[in-house]
Amino acid sequence: MILLLTVAAAICGAQTPNPDSKFGPSNPFYAPSTLPFQTAPFDKIKDSDYQPAIDAGMAQQLAEIELIANNPAPPTFDNTFVALERSGQLFNRAWNAFNLVSQANTDPELEKVQDYEAPRTAALADAIDLNPKLFARIKAIYDRRATLGLDAESLRLVEYDYQQFVKAGANLSDSDKEKLKKLNEEESTLENTFMTKLLNATTAASFSTTDPKALDGLSEGQIAAAAEEAKAHKQQGWMLPLLNTTQQPDLTFLKDHATREKIFENSWNRAEHGDANDTRSTVARLAQLRAEKAALLGYPNYAAWTLTDQMAQTPEAAIHFLDALVPATTAKAASEAKEIQALSDFPSGESAPDPADWEFYAEQVRKAKYDYDESQVKPYFELNNVLEKGVFYAAHELYGLTFKERKDIPVWQPDVRVFEVDDADGTPLALWSCDYFKRDNKNGGAWEDSLVGQSKLLGTLPVVYNVANFEKPAPGQPALLSFDDVTTMFHEFGHGLHAMFANTKYPSLSGTSVPRDFVEFPSQFNEHWASYPAVFANYAKHYKTGDPMPADLAAKIVKAKTFNQGYDFTELLAASELDLEWHTLKASAPLQDPDVFEQEALKRTHLSVSYVPPRYRSSYFLHIWQEGYQAGYYAYTWSEMLDDEAFQWFADHGGMTRANGDRFRRMVLSRGNTEDLEKMYDTWLGRKPSIKPLLKNRGLEDAGK
Numbered sequence: 001m002i003l004l005l006t007v008a009a010a011i012c013g014a015q016t017p018n019p020d021s022k023f024g025p026s027n028p029f030y031a032p033s034t035l036p037f038q039t040a041p042f043d044k045i046k047d048s049d050y051q052p053a054i055d056a057g058m059a060q061q062l063a064e065i066e067l068i069a070n071n072p073a074p075p076t077f078d079n080t081f082v083a084l085e086r087s088g089q090l091f092n093r094a095w096n097a098f099n100l101v102s103q104a105n106t107d108p109e110l111e112k113v114q115d116y117e118a119p120r121t122a123a124l125a126d127a128i129d130l131n132p133k134l135f136a137r138i139k140a141i142y143d144r145r146a147t148l149g150l151d152a153e154s155l156r157l158v159e160y161d162y163q164q165f166v167k168a169g170a171n172l173s174d175s176d177k178e179k180l181k182k183l184n185e186e187e188s189t190l191e192n193t194f195m196t197k198l199l200n201a202t203t204a205a206s207f208s209t210t211d212p213k214a215l216d217g218l219s220e221g222q223i224a225a226a227a228e229e230a231k232a233h234k235q236q237g238w239m240l241p242l243l244n245t246t247q248q249p250d251l252t253f254l255k256d257h258a259t260r261e262k263i264f265e266n267s268w269n270r271a272e273h274g275d276a277n278d279t280r281s282t283v284a285r286l287a288q289l290r291a292e293k294a295a296l297l298g299y300p301n302y303a304a305w306t307l308t309d310q311m312a313q314t315p316e317a318a319i320h321f322l323d324a325l326v327p328a329t330t331a332k333a334a335s336e337a338k339e340i341q342a343l344s345d346f347p348s349g350e351s352a353p354d355p356a357d358w359e360f361y362a363e364q365v366r367k368a369k370y371d372y373d374e375s376q377v378k379p380y381f382e383l384n385n386v387l388e389k390g391v392f393y394a395a396h397e398l399y400g401l402t403f404k405e406r407k408d409i410p411v412w413q414p415d416v417r418v419f420e421v422d423d424a425d426g427t428p429l430a431l432w433s434c435d436y437f438k439r440d441n442k443n444g445g446a447w448e449d450s451l452v453g454q455s456k457l458l459g460t461l462p463v464v465y466n467v468a469n470f471e472k473p474a475p476g477q478p479a480l481l482s483f484d485d486v487t488t489m490f491h492e493f494g495h496g497l498h499a500m501f502a503n504t505k506y507p508s509l510s511g512t513s514v515p516r517d518f519v520e521f522p523s524q525f526n527e528h529w530a531s532y533p534a535v536f537a538n539y540a541k542h543y544k545t546g547d548p549m550p551a552d553l554a555a556k557i558v559k560a561k562t563f564n565q566g567y568d569f570t571e572l573l574a575a576s577e578l579d580l581e582w583h584t585l586k587a588s589a590p591l592q593d594p595d596v597f598e599q600e601a602l603k604r605t606h607l608s609v610s611y612v613p614p615r616y617r618s619s620y621f622l623h624i625w626q627e628g629y630q631a632g633y634y635a636y637t638w639s640e641m642l643d644d645e646a647f648q649w650f651a652d653h654g655g656m657t658r659a660n661g662d663r664f665r666r667m668v669l670s671r672g673n674t675e676d677l678e679k680m681y682d683t684w685l686g687r688k689p690s691i692k693p694l695l696k697n698r699g700l701e702d703a704g705k
């Protein structure tokens, strides 16, 4: 028990914001919920209940871990792996509900709890991952796993857990563990330094002007927002802040060439001014340090280490995949450059547009070839129609699911709707909620997550939710969506299906607990049904008249998806390759000059295209230097290959049928991370995936020929 106190003390350093709070039976998280599907009792939970429940949950989980680690009985699969899977139930109960409200419906009290708990949850994870006695038991079982007669899922759990511990350095000698700890500390300091510098640099690189002519082309709303921005910074005139990408959306509209040039140059050089906010030395050291870390852990480079538990498994596989996409994509970008010259009022005599002008002239091409009027389209995308006759309809046709709205289940906010999802034979499968409308106290974007994860071991069925930020209509008015919003609904519901179809024993292998290069596959796959003719015709009906959308308008929506894809995908591939170039450096490589490195990396990967800069430059590539996407930016595109190929398989096998849906559910969607994912996918498909459907979907298939 002494050990437990030491560990507990390590995560109790900070002052608790609510020191008098007690945890007892009156706390709604104290016992498992008695509501259907054990969903959280939001009618009883007060803000002040979260923190004591989370703290008690952490203490309980640490005690459980210590019992497992110090068990005098010899290690067995049951007393180690299964016991670990059973641990932390109070913590998960409280944390899952807190995670929901702190992102979708927060307030100052919840924000305080979040600040307080964030480092403590990280320490909890460390206390488990770095527990040497626990690892010794795991290793003992791992070493003789072949002789234990384990079923396939249990064997996967042993291999997965062992891999996670080893990845974190559990197999290192004590002195190497110390070295790793120092490198981890330096890495985290550098990541924070990068973030701080970049934030300052980005703010300083905002475009400011007192000349209204410079803003010619922006809408009244955009100009008013720019005036507000200037006011907030105590400046005269107008101010346009930078987004984190190289290209800035305002460049689409700004008519003044000099303004465009200035904004682009502000963006491109934002963190390269040789001042205190220059990130280049930080980036160079981060790349070097990560290579050193990988070498210490026994890998040739950082990507090789971090991809071991991904579907791609090796950087070579990811790079080979990206390389194959480059020729068709850059050829398409070149043909788009020609199109700009032919179809826009781009000055004749000049060669390709420079990056600062691309979006402006491309917009003219879009208007000439791909335009449709949002206000014409929206009356055909009424939210309830899209949900019930689109999203639910596709799930019914493919998987036999039915949906019953449950008004008796407590919700975290009055706009939230809850549905019970039943299987084809009427068996309850899951609870699914949607929280679709924008609120000031909600994070931006859209996401899916679970309040309760599926597990046969714990006897739990999934409680899943989707959150989005659609415009809320005035009372009594219908919610009319854009096609982007429609696609978002199908996307998040696709994640939801992955979670709801989960049919696994162990919670840590269940549902959406899959690697990054696989996790977007089920969601992006589900997007395809939004424009599948039989589904589209079923939901895209005028909310007043019930008339189907005119065919020419529907065709325009589909066609618009291929606009500017050569450019957009070249940008994305350049950033993806740049990420892998940085993270396949050897530990022995000298400290790099980021500008030189970047130029050479783009040349090496045939992505040095004068009119298409990478989506992020090394000096402001936040995803890979601070947000945890290092050696993982390729994952979006990898998942896209999987989903486009999967949809093509459906198209080749009779389309939207129950037989196809059930097979996909049985072999993929229900399997979580219980199998090697490459094997799972290839077995389902009948071969390895190719990049052809991806190129076709992006309208790139004939390019480069």
Ligand SMILES: [Zn+2]
Pocket: 491, 495, 520, 523
């Ligand atoms: Zn997603």
